[in-house]
Structure formats: C-alpha cells, structure tokens
Amino acid sequence: SQKIEQNSEALNIQEGKTATLTCNYTNYSPAYLQWYRQDPGRGPVFLLLIRENEKEKRKERLKVTFDTTLKQSLFHITASQPADSATYLCALLRGLDSNYQLIWGAGTKLIIKP
C-alpha cells in the first residue's frame, strides 16, 4: 500500500536560515503532492501543490521540489521566521478504483528559534 514518511522528530532552525522538510513515499509515483501547514489545535491550511511532471514550484519564501526517481519531495522555507513555526504535512494523490483520495503524512514539526 502507498505510504508517506515524514520526519517525526521536530526540526529546530535558527531564524533567518533555510528550513528543509522531507516527504518520502513508497510504491508508485503520485500524480501530485500537496503541502499544508497546521498550527496546534487547528485545521491544515494549503500551501503548495506540485505535479509529477514539475521539478520545482515556488511561492514567495516557499519552494517545493519533486524527485520521482528518489520518490521524495522537499519543502523549503527561506529566510525563516518564528511565525513559520508549525507542523507541515505532505499529502499525495492515491488512485482507488475510479475515485482518488489524498493520503497524508504524519507531519514534521518545525521550530524557528529567534
């Protein structure tokens, strides 16, 4: 079955540095990956989407890469700020008969220290 792995350990980054989070998946390559941000006790908020035929996607200080050979997506936050502290979730599209669903990683907690 399709699985997603995100680093379960919190990632501590100094303010101003680039934070890089990893999302690894098994089995077949998904049609696309999505990244979401989740703050404690709240619902996830969509950040970026990258398709299998795209190598890289950017949005302001955010960048996502997609390597279908390594079966990995990397999520980068440049010039990180304490306000970027949150849990970041990746999700991939899974085909299920004629319906498709997102399956989710458990998320990586990012802590940006001032």
Next chain:
Amino acid sequence: DGGITQSPKYLFRKEGQNVTLSCEQNLNHDAMYWYRQDPGQGLRLIYYSQIVNDFQKGDIAEGYSVSREKKESFPLTVTSAQKNPTAFYLCASSIALLYAGLAYEQYFGPGTRLTVT
C-alpha cells in the same frame, strides 16, 4: 466570510453514547470530507461526499455515519460501535472530488476534539 465551520470545538461524551459533529461550508464546494487525526499519525479519511445525497466510505468508516442532505452540510455521527472514538476530527471541502489529472486544494474547518470516557 467564506469558509468551513465545525461545532463544537470541544465535545465530551460518555462511552456508549452516539454523538454528532457539525460541519457547514459556504464555499459552494461540491466535495466534502471527514478526517480523523491522532497523535503521530497522518490524517485518515472517514467518509467523503461529492454530491448531495451521495457519500462514500473512506479508510476507517466503521463506527461512523454521515449524511449529505444539503450541499452546505455534512454532519458526522460517531456511534457507540466506534471502539476508540477519542480524537481530533477535521472536516474539509474542495471544489470537486479529486481525480487524476486535476488537483484541488482542500479547505479545512477548525476541527472538533472529541473525548469519550
């Protein structure tokens, strides 16, 4: 303001009681979803619906039921048959149901934390 509302934010119930979680959206989205989130695990899909009066089971539907009588509303009932109901429940919507070739972001509500003792 457009968005998804869930109520209540916190819910406490005794074991053996059914409980219904509310989810309303004013985004005019066709598709709605219920997820369960437990510590250290990814979101798991309980039920989803792509149109009114139609819904499908997700990965962990046992012990849950839903209805979709209106486009805006997708309530979830946690029944006494659910063996481990204590969790954080998230409702989401998207423009349409996901399918290969087109990808739609999901909009989430604030969640309901259910505690059953």
